[in-house]
Amino acid sequence: MSKRIVVDPVTRIEGHLRVEAEIKDGKIVDAFSSGTMVRGLEIILKGRDPRDAWAFTERVCGVCTTVHALASVRSVENALDIKIPPNAELIRNLMFCAQYMQDHVVHFYHLHALDWVDVVSALKADPAETSKLAQTISKWPKSSPGYFSDLKKRLAKFVESGQLGIFANGYWGHSAYKLPSEVNLIGVAHYLEALEWQKEIVKIHTIFGGKNPHPNYLVGGVPCSVNINEVNAINSERLAYVADLLKGATEFIEQVYIPDLMAIAPYYLDWGGIGGGLSNYLSYGDLPVNGYADVDNYKFPRGIIMNRDLSKVIPVDATDSEQIQESIANSYYTYEGDSGPKHPWEGQTNLNYTGPKPPYDYLDVDQQYSWLKTPRWKGNAMEVGPLSRMLVGYASGREEFKEVVHWALKTLDVPVEALFSTLGRTAARGLETKLIAGWSMEFFNSLMANIKNGDDRTFTKERWDPSSWPTDVKGVGLTEAPRGALAHWIVIKDKLIENYQLVVPSTWNASPRDEKGQRSAYEESLIGTPIADPENPLEILRTIHSFDPCIACAVHLYDEKGSYVHQIQTF
Amino acid sequence: MSEKDKTLYQEIRDKGYSRREFMKFCGMMGAILGLQSTGIAQIAKALETKSRIPILWMHFQECTCCSESFIRSSHPIVADIILDKVSLDYTETLMAAAGHQAEKSLHDTMTKHAGEYILMVEGSIPTKNDGYCTIGGKSARQILKEVAAGAKAIVAWGNCASSGCVQAANPNPTGAKAVHEVIHGKPIINVQGCPPIAEVMAGVVVHLLAFERIPQLDKLGRPKEFYSRRVHDTCYRRPNYDAGLFVESFDDENAKKGYCLYKMGCRGPNTYNSCGVIKWNNGVSFPNQSGHPCIGCSEANFWDNGPFYKHLQSFPGFGVEKTADKIGLIVGLATGVGIATHAISTNILKRREIAVGKAELEEKES
Numbered sequence: 001m002s003k004r005i006v007v008d009p010v011t012r013i014e015g016h017l018r019v020e021a022e023i024k025d026g027k028i029v030d031a032f033s034s035g036t037m038v039r040g041l042e043i044i045l046k047g048r049d050p051r052d053a054w055a056f057t058e059r060v061c062g063v064c065t066t067v068h069a070l071a072s073v074r075s076v077e078n079a080l081d082i083k084i085p086p087n088a089e090l091i092r093n094l095m096f097c098a099q100y101m102q103d104h105v106v107h108f109y110h111l112h113a114l115d116w117v118d119v120v121s122a123l124k125a126d127p128a129e130t131s132k133l134a135q136t137i138s139k140w141p142k143s144s145p146g147y148f149s150d151l152k153k154r155l156a157k158f159v160e161s162g163q164l165g166i167f168a169n170g171y172w173g174h175s176a177y178k179l180p181s182e183v184n185l186i187g188v189a190h191y192l193e194a195l196e197w198q199k200e201i202v203k204i205h206t207i208f209g210g211k212n213p214h215p216n217y218l219v220g221g222v223p224c225s226v227n228i229n230e231v232n233a234i235n236s237e238r239l240a241y242v243a244d245l246l247k248g249a250t251e252f253i254e255q256v257y258i259p260d261l262m263a264i265a266p267y268y269l270d271w272g273g274i275g276g277g278l279s280n281y282l283s284y285g286d287l288p289v290n291g292y293a294d295v296d297n298y299k300f301p302r303g304i305i306m307n308r309d310l311s312k313v314i315p316v317d318a319t320d321s322e323q324i325q326e327s328i329a330n331s332y333y334t335y336e337g338d339s340g341p342k343h344p345w346e347g348q349t350n351l352n353y354t355g356p357k358p359p360y361d362y363l364d365v366d367q368q369y370s371w372l373k374t375p376r377w378k379g380n381a382m383e384v385g386p387l388s389r390m391l392v393g394y395a396s397g398r399e400e401f402k403e404v405v406h407w408a409l410k411t412l413d414v415p416v417e418a419l420f421s422t423l424g425r426t427a428a429r430g431l432e433t434k435l436i437a438g439w440s441m442e443f444f445n446s447l448m449a450n451i452k453n454g455d456d457r458t459f460t461k462e463r464w465d466p467s468s469w470p471t472d473v474k475g476v477g478l479t480e481a482p483r484g485a486l487a488h489w490i491v492i493k494d495k496l497i498e499n500y501q502l503v504v505p506s507t508w509n510a511s512p513r514d515e516k517g518q519r520s521a522y523e524e525s526l527i528g529t530p531i532a533d534p535e536n537p538l539e540i541l542r543t544i545h546s547f548d549p550c551i552a553c554a555v556h557l558y559d560e561k562g563s564y565v566h567q568i569q570t571f
Numbered sequence: 572m573s574e575k576d577k578t579l580y581q582e583i584r585d586k587g588y589s590r591r592e593f594m595k596f597c598g599m600m601g602a603i604l605g606l607q608s609t610g611i612a613q614i615a616k617a618l619e620t621k622s623r624i625p626i627l628w629m630h631f632q633e634c635t636c637c638s639e640s641f642i643r644s645s646h647p648i649v650a651d652i653i654l655d656k657v658s659l660d661y662t663e664t665l666m667a668a669a670g671h672q673a674e675k676s677l678h679d680t681m682t683k684h685a686g687e688y689i690l691m692v693e694g695s696i697p698t699k700n701d702g703y704c705t706i707g708g709k710s711a712r713q714i715l716k717e718v719a720a721g722a723k724a725i726v727a728w729g730n731c732a733s734s735g736c737v738q739a740a741n742p743n744p745t746g747a748k749a750v751h752e753v754i755h756g757k758p759i760i761n762v763q764g765c766p767p768i769a770e771v772m773a774g775v776v777v778h779l780l781a782f783e784r785i786p787q788l789d790k791l792g793r794p795k796e797f798y799s800r801r802v803h804d805t806c807y808r809r810p811n812y813d814a815g816l817f818v819e820s821f822d823d824e825n826a827k828k829g830y831c832l833y834k835m836g837c838r839g840p841n842t843y844n845s846c847g848v849i850k851w852n853n854g855v856s857f858p859n860q861s862g863h864p865c866i867g868c869s870e871a872n873f874w875d876n877g878p879f880y881k882h883l884q885s886f887p888g889f890g891v892e893k894t895a896d897k898i899g900l901i902v903g904l905a906t907g908v909g910i911a912t913h914a915i916s917t918n919i920l921k922r923r924e925i926a927v928g929k930a931e932l933e934e935k936e937s
Binding site: 006007008009010011012013014015016018036037038039040041043044048049051052055056059060061062063065110114119163165166167168169170171195198199202203205206207208209210211212213214215216218220221223224225226227230231232233241332353355356357358359360361456457458459461464535536537541552 | 623625630631632633634635636637638639640642643644645657658659660662663664665666667668669670671672673675676679697700701702703704705706707708709710711713736737738740741742743744745747765766768769808820821822823826827828829846851852853855856857858859860861862863866868874878879880
């Protein structure tokens with residue numbers, strides 16, 4: 001006899017996610033992932049100026065802010081055949097890197113760490129021992145016995161107050177927590193430090209885009225101008241500011257984030273064999289070094305890995321209409337006519353909420369149970385995200401990827417198979433952050449070199465004026481959001497948006513099963529997960545958080561009247 | 572409340588901060604709030620003597636940019652205070668508990684602190700179908716009504732909770748509504764923006780804590796403290812507008828000199844916010860400074876106020892100056908360019924000198 005447990009809300013994520021799991025003999029035997037909120041942004045975009053779309057779609061998500069703006073401007077530039085100046089590409093890359101560094105650090109400490117770090121246990125730590133340990137894993141200066149002693153006192157006062165705020169009703173004392181008190185105390189210290197730190201790196205967005213969250217983007221380039229002889233533009237002071245922020249970020253990542261990851265992981269090596277889920281991985285790739293069109297020269301390569309076979313990388317073609325199809329077999333939508341999976345070119349979005357009337361206790365998982373559609377690549381469920389990017393980079397033979405992966409496997413003394421797991425996903429996120437920190441300095445140096453050589457262009461005016469546009473065009477903008485492969489498709493007719501469609505990382509990962517009953521990544525990864533205490537399903541959070549869910553991103557389709565919406569999505 | 576007698580000041584001291592650091596924090600918050608030194612003393616006194624307020628932060632149709640902005644609050648101690656001091660008992664973004672345990676946190680505060688807690692809302696509320704947003708199986712609307720019932724006051728964070736934001740843009744497919752359209756009979760503070768500036772969010776919290784009252788609000792429910800000045804009037808590029816110096820195309824020679832972005836579609840003349848004064852992310856920059864026109868994100872329905880890059884033809888309340896179109900025309904005439912520009916610039920310069928001189932005088936006297 002199995003037991004159904006419900007986790008709703010799944011917290012420490014973006015958006016509204018519900019997980020229902022069947023447990024038998026202490027293990028998950030079946031799982032259902034449901035997005036429970038819808039907004040309908042694509043409908044709202046129709047009939048608007050394509051140059052405005054980035055601002056609308058940026059508001060899909062404020063956690064991974066910038067990523068939808070980037071995909072959007074690329075889709076319009078692709079449709080209108082606009083090639084942006086090299087400086088604009090470099091500035092976009094720097095904003096991309098800043099986003100990853102902030103987002104991954106916040107994910108590790110503020111969204112994921114409490115699954116592994118027992119805050120209450122930290123109270124038992126010996127500050128002197130903690131200090132000794134901290135100094136063996138890193139040269140980060142905040143590591144004296146006095147520092148940890150003060151922190152411990154502060155934490156004790158907090159707990160004694162009885163008002164635990166965000167830490168109330170956590171799973172403290174759960175048998176699945178394995179860290180020594182001293183490591184827990186380091187975790188708490190860096191939770192607080194990371195909270196302070198994360199607001200610094202985003203200033204790169206503020207410098208180039210005017211604000212964060214939701215900095216400004218621009219079709220045709222970037223909105224900021226470069227002028228080294230003017231205070232009202234990106235000048236030497238602004239550039240020095242960026243360099244300083246990058247330096248600080250690199251220090252934090254190398255001296256705090258990565259050492260913590262490698263200090264915590266050894267206590268949870270069993271999670272290197274749990275939560276693997278699917279065996280297919282997709283990455284669109286990103287960070288162009290020779291322009292967006294030159295895919296072979298992306299820092300993150302594009303490609304697909306099937307069946308965990310790292311000996312080959314299969315190409316993915318964004319314009320091939322045969323490759324991607326979306327199923328609505330278990331989503332709150334209907335298709336007119338044939339209800340089978342459709343390529344997005346022929347896709348429809350007709351709302352059909354058939355879920356239980358709120359308030360409800362359980363979803364009816366025998367029918368539609370989510371606001372997410374179910375995307376597939378040639379009928380296969382794919383995982384997207386940091387692990388996919390690292391695997392595609394590794395399997396593509398890129399030395400930088402191989403180096404960090406080998407280093408991590410060797411340090412933890414685990415086989416390559418350990419990558420395909422909850423732990424592997426969390427480690428991959430850290431490893432790519434390390435790579436990105438290095439790349440960001442390369443981009444910065446290239447920008448400086450360009451400016452030194454007299455190239456100060458950040459925008460191309462060529463196709464700004466709609467009178468220069470063809471009547472009917474369409475485009476696709478691809479990127480890698482921190483959570484995985486992201487694409488926007490646009491159709492422009494008579495200077496306006498005829499149709500706009502997004503397929504986002506969490507739609508790939510968090511979607512309900514398809515018409516063949518195949519589970520997507522979240523659901524598949526939960527199968528077999530041990531649950532020590534069904535009343536306190538900490539283990540579910542570990543695996544789900546390892547994907548870094550972003551559900552507002554994942555759900556966005558809706559046509560209230562149930563009318564035919566011929567949104568265009570192509571691959 | 573379990574520790575009625577414990578004050579923020581005591582907590583700060585307990586954490587190892589000195590009295591001096593505490594006063595510095597009060598001074599910083601005072602500077603944000605634009606207070607005189609007597610006001611700073613009042614903040615210090617309030618924080619020394621008031622006890623903790625529980626906060627319930629609910630998420631509905633949102634993108635979490637408000638929570639993200641909130642954690643960017645820059646003055647170092649503010650983050651600590653928000654985490655500890657206000658007892659943030661429910662926020663799906665940061666709380667350790669999930670599922671039933673999260674619901675327990677919510678209900679514990681709703682029952683133990685009925686009538687005492689502050690409700691903060693991020694996101695709009697879909698009204699066309701309860702199935703459009705559910706949490707723990709309950710609809711957003713039901714949850715909001717239940718939590719609002721026992722709230723002392725409501726803070727509507729950002730444009731979503733204040734006026735529906737992007738999902739309420741035409742044709743508003745889900746019937747997304749602002750908090751004030753769903754809840755009546757409670758004080759509601761609309762902290763506008765997409766998102767609001769971090770230090771504005773922190774400032775509103777400090778205002779509530781320190782003065783134990785709702786800040787003065789404008790007719791749209793926004794705190795006057797932060798939303799009574801147009802971005803246009805506080806923009807450092809404003810003299811260029813007055814002088815008829817405009818960016819005509821992104822990254823043109825004028826853009827490289829930082830001229831006025833009015834012709835690129837700037838909504839500064841119609842937008843009330845603190846961007847030009849407080850700026851973003853601890854004063855680093857704001858949209859216009861970084862070359863992009865203001866899109867008006869702190870105004871209701873800004874998404875439907877025309878394409879962003881189309882410039883406003885004219886707007887009311889602008890006194891003696893001509894509209895930019897007319898000024899632009901004058902400047903554009905081959906003859907007399909120098910004279911017209913110079914005349915306007917000189918006037919501006921004079922007025923600025925007078926203003927600056929007056930301010931300096933006042934500073935010396937005080």
